[in-house]
Amino acid sequence: MKSEGQITDSMFYIMTALTRPRHGYAIMSLIEETTQGRIAIGPASMYTIIKKLLKQEWIYLQDGSDSRRKVYGLTQQGKLALKEEVDVRKLMLQLAEEGLGGIDNE
Amino acid sequence: MKSEGQITDSMFYIMTALTRPRHGYAIMSLIEETTQGRIAIGPASMYTIIKKLLKQEWIYLQDGSDSRRKVYGLTQQGKLALKEEVDVRKLMLQLAEEGLGGIDNE
DNA sequence: TAATAATATATCCATTTATGATATATCAAA
DNA sequence: TTTGATATATCATAAATGGATATATTATTA
Numbered sequence: 701m702k703s704e705g706q707i708t709d710s711m712f713y714i715m716t717a718l719t720r721p722r723h724g725y726a727i728m729s730l731i732e733e734t735t736q737g738r739i740a741i742g743p744a745s746m747y748t749i750i751k752k753l754l755k756q757e758w759i760y761l762q763d764g765s766d767s768r769r770k771v772y773g774l775t776q777q778g779k780l781a782l783k784e785e786v787d788v789r790k791l792m793l794q795l796a797e798e799g800l801g802g803i804d805n806e
Numbered sequence: 807m808k809s810e811g812q813i814t815d816s817m818f819y820i821m822t823a824l825t826r827p828r829h830g831y832a833i834m835s836l837i838e839e840t841t842q843g844r845i846a847i848g849p850a851s852m853y854t855i856i857k858k859l860l861k862q863e864w865i866y867l868q869d870g871s872d873s874r875r876k877v878y879g880l881t882q883q884g885k886l887a888l889k890e891e892v893d894v895r896k897l898m899l900q901l902a903e904e905g906l907g908g909i910d911n912e
Numbered sequence: 913t914a915a916t917a918a919t920a921t922a923t924c925c926a927t928t929t930a931t932g933a934t935a936t937a938t939c940a941a942a
Numbered sequence: 943t944t945t946g947a948t949a950t951a952t953c954a955t956a957a958a959t960g961g962a963t964a965t966a967t968t969a970t971t972a
Contacts, residue, residue, distance in 0.1 A: 706959095708929070709815050716898055719905020725949045734901060735894050739812075744931050747951060752929095768938065768949065779906060786902050788841050792822055793899065795840060796892050799825020800885060814958070831920045848960050853922060855958090874920065874967065 707785045710741055714749050715782045721762055721773035724750060753778070813891045816847055820855050821888045827868055827879035830856060859884070 707715070717727040724746055732740045741749075750772065753759040758778030762771040774782065813821070823833040830852055838846045847855075856878065859865040864884030868877040880888065 710930075712902075713898060716902040716905065719902060723949075724951095729948095734897060738890075738894050742931055742933095743949090743951070744933085744953090745929080748930075770950075782902060783906055784844075786899060786906070788844055789895065789899055791840060792819060793892060793895055796818075796822040796825060796888060799822065800889055800892065816959075829920075830922095846960095848962095849920090849922070850924085850961075851959050876921075 707781065710745055711749055711753065712782075712785055712789070713739065713741065714746070714753070715758065715774060715778060715785075718759055718772055718774045718778070719782070721771050723765070723769045723771045727772075813887065815845075816851050817855055817859065818888075818891055818895070819845065819847060820852070820859070821864065821880060821884060821891075824865055824878055824880045824884070825888070827877050829871070829875045829877045833878075 713731050714727055717730045722730065724743075728741055728743070728746055750759070754761065754772075756777075757775055758781055759772045760775050762773055765771045819837050820833055823836045828836065830849075834847055834849070834852055856865070860867065860878075862883075863881055864887055865878045866881050868879055871877045
């Protein structure tokens with residue numbers, strides 16, 4: 701895929717979870733619960749992506765987080781990036797639904 | 807992510823494009839055009855994924871395809887898989903939109 | 913008609929991403 | 943007090959991705 705910082709699936713899911721400030725473990729749980737276990741991001745992926753998002757300044761570490769519960773949130777940049785990503789994903793979803801809807805035969 | 811055959815972004819895009827039978831080059835073009843260039847899948851990724859989807863029997867090679875234009879389409883299995891994926895993606899999109907909508911402050 | 917551009921499939925290989933396994937520590941509950 | 947849940951973190955490996963490149967065909971156009 702193109703563009704410097706492509707938003708991967710996992711990044712998208714994590715950023716989505718962070719539209720409300722959450723700590724890492726809560727992010728994983730939310731995604732797993734929301735998708736009824738169909739998508740699960742393990743700790744390795746999680747913290748890899750968290751690091752990347754921090755460096756990119758799309759998320760921030762909330763002040764007052766102790767080492768036990770590190771709470772992250774989306775920065776304004778992060779929100780903008782997510783908004784754009786939502787638009788692209790909506791487009792593709794629409795296409796998929798149109799396609800699936802129109803074909804009942806083989 | 808979990809489950810044997812996780813559907814990646816690129817797979818999803820390609821499968822979406824194949825809700826209507828298309829040959830490889832047309833798939834790439836469609837995705838690039840639809841997303842206004844924001845997502846582009848190169849030939850390397852394309853044919854890697856095509857192979858995988860064929861093996862998985864989520865797509866089939868249409869009879870009568872010559873070596874110049876190999877037309878692929880979704881199998882019933884493929885359609886089912888795509889449908890499920892659409893549902894999960896819809897859920898996450900909804901979450902993202904709710905989250906973005908609700909937060910205007912920092 | 914010769915050359916050029918667009919169409920189309922295909923693979924090599926380096927890079928980037930993702931992830932299972934594992935470690936460590938804290939807290940709650942039985 | 944020990945078991946299970948919560949929570950962060952990393953290593954080593956596996957998987958996915960993409961740029962570059964090769965090759966062939968078809969269409970265009972000078």
